[in-house]
Amino acid sequence: MAVLLMVVVVSFVLILCFCCLSKWNQIRYRIKGLPPGNMGFPFFGETNDFLNHGPKFIKSQSARYGKVFKTHILGSPTIISMDEEMNRYILMNEGKGLIPGYPKSMLDILGNHNIAAVYGSTHKYMRQNILSLIGIPIIKHKLFPRIDYYIRTHLSDWDDATTINIQQKTMDMVFLMAFKLIFGDESDSIYDGFKSEFDKLVIGSLSLPINFPGTSYYHGFKGRRNVVKVLKEIIAKRRASSENNYEDMLDHFLVETKFALKEEEIIDQIVTILYSGYETESTTSMMAVKYLHDNQEALQELRDEHLSIRERKSDQEQTLDWDDYKSMRFTRAVILETLRLATITNGVLRKTTQDMKLNGFVIPEGWRIYVYTREINYDPLLYPEPLKFNPWRWLDNKNLESHNYFLIFGGGSRMCPGKELGIVAISIFLHYFVTKYSWEEVGGERIRYFPRVEAPDGYHIRVKKNL
Numbered sequence: 001m002a003v004l005l006m007v008v009v010v011s012f013v014l015i016l017c018f019c020c021l022s023k024w025n026q027i028r029y030r031i032k033g034l035p036p037g038n039m040g041f042p043f044f045g046e047t048n049d050f051l052n053h054g055p056k057f058i059k060s061q062s063a064r065y066g067k068v069f070k071t072h073i074l075g076s077p078t079i080i081s082m083d084e085e086m087n088r089y090i091l092m093n094e095g096k097g098l099i100p101g102y103p104k105s106m107l108d109i110l111g112n113h114n115i116a117a118v119y120g121s122t123h124k125y126m127r128q129n130i131l132s133l134i135g136i137p138i139i140k141h142k143l144f145p146r147i148d149y150y151i152r153t154h155l156s157d158w159d160d161a162t163t164i165n166i167q168q169k170t171m172d173m174v175f176l177m178a179f180k181l182i183f184g185d186e187s188d189s190i191y192d193g194f195k196s197e198f199d200k201l202v203i204g205s206l207s208l209p210i211n212f213p214g215t216s217y218y219h220g221f222k223g224r225r226n227v228v229k230v231l232k233e234i235i236a237k238r239r240a241s242s243e244n245n246y247e248d249m250l251d252h253f254l255v256e257t258k259f260a261l262k263e264e265e266i267i268d269q270i271v272t273i274l275y276s277g278y279e280t281e282s283t284t285s286m287m288a289v290k291y292l293h294d295n296q297e298a299l300q301e302l303r304d305e306h307l308s309i310r311e312r313k314s315d316q317e318q319t320l321d322w323d324d325y326k327s328m329r330f331t332r333a334v335i336l337e338t339l340r341l342a343t344i345t346n347g348v349l350r351k352t353t354q355d356m357k358l359n360g361f362v363i364p365e366g367w368r369i370y371v372y373t374r375e376i377n378y379d380p381l382l383y384p385e386p387l388k389f390n391p392w393r394w395l396d397n398k399n400l401e402s403h404n405y406f407l408i409f410g411g412g413s414r415m416c417p418g419k420e421l422g423i424v425a426i427s428i429f430l431h432y433f434v435t436k437y438s439w440e441e442v443g444g445e446r447i448r449y450f451p452r453v454e455a456p457d458g459y460h461i462r463v464k465k466n467l
């Protein structure tokens with residue numbers, strides 16, 4: 001009886017404490033002019049609901065509080081905005097004090113000179129540098145044949161009737177391609193060791209910043225240290241080399257005088273390039289395979305487009321070129337539709353550098369704003385029958401890719417500089433994949449869509465070589 005009484009008393013005290021803490025957190029953030037919303041418990045806020053129920057959680061809060069509401073997630077007081085006009089304004093007006101607001105773990109691990117960590121004139125400079133490495137002119141004149149070669153080689157050796165984990169294969173393909181574009185072929189010997197350290201860095205960048213042995217953040221930091229060590233060695237070796245015909249991105253960093261970057265800046269730019277396209281490109285490739293599998297009519301039209309490119313070639317081993325890429329109209333539509341339907345990027349994070357008025361609300365200095373762009377991808381006015389995989393919509397309405405609310409690649413001064421590179425790589429992958437292979441799902445695969453798109457147990461398919 002005494003034990004039961006004790007349990008009741010302790011439970012009562014705990015519930016009371018939770019209620020008081022939650023109330024205290026609401027009062028603490030009851031600042032005049034802030035949007036409505038719930039701040040949850042101190043420190044944890046509503047992080048758990050956000051991570052576990054993502055889009056559902058955001059929809060239910062917006063039904064309660066409106067398209068702009070306050071919350072506390074990932075360790076920071078945050079405004080979530082689903083308001084299309086406000087989102088566009090935020091993306092277009094970084095100069096008014098709306099700078100990137102990515103979590104500390106991400107910035108610590110990606111480096112102080114990472115493009116997401118800098119703003120103002122430094123951002124402009126770093127961005128021009130990246131564009132000089134991966135912009136359309138350089139893809140067209142230099143990178144295209146190499147991308148073609150790396151992807152073709154990666155896809156050439158899948159035996160008939162083999163089961164492959166296409167999630168893993170596309171990740172390996174994208175990383176290997178970026179690695180070789182940066183370092184050329186001479187760094188093959190360090191590839192495996194480098195990749196495993198880089199994978200730790202990626203996981204650490206998306207973790208809570210708790211620097212304690214055993215945590216992902218701790219491993220991520222160690223991964224970064226090892227990645228930086230290897231990069232310093234490669235740079236030193238390259239600087240000491242008497243050869244001058246490397247013609248890869250590293251060479252561009254070291255000899256291009258227009259953007260004379262310091263070594264730390266070069267290292268963080270390399271990490272940025274490897275990091276930014278890694279998950280986005282590979283996940284889009286995997287999801288395109290999934291949607292095409294589920295929609296045989298789209299697969300047939302895509303295959304026809306690529307077979308007709310093959311027919312124009314004098315022999316079957318002939319590589320693709322820029323004109324072939326420009327003729328892949330349906331392929332581009334498949335990629336855009338995949339990015340839309342799967343919502344590969346849910347939104348972007350910003351931070352206020354001063355108190356500011358937005359949409360009639362007052363947002364205090366230092367608050368994060370989650371520019372949540374996911375819902376616009378399912379707007380039935382823009383995309384009729386939004387849950388249907390329908391690549392043809394991008395051909396029927398040519399303006400879809402340039403309309404104001406096409407934010408799949410972000411917008412404003414931070415709009416993705418790797419957009420065309422990503423689409424080129426996925427197009428080349430689809431070309432070799434659908435012309436060389438047919439495939440069926442092994443079955444029972446789960447796809448998780450939030451906080452990022454992934455197949456937690458892998459996405460397995462059985463491939464069959466086309467005759």
Ligand code: HEM
Nearest residue numbers: 115273276277280281345348408409410414416417418422
């Ligand atoms: C198909 C896949 C891709 C998608 C969906 C995508 C999406 C995005 C989005 C939404 C942003 C805006 C971030 C923000 O505003 O804070 C962004 C920025 C960026 N992306 Fe991509 N991206 C893709 C591929 C790539 C590739 C292949 C690269 C490079 C190799 C790349 C490099 C970057 C960089 C460097 C930024 C930062 C730009 C800046 O801050 O000025 N992306 N991307």
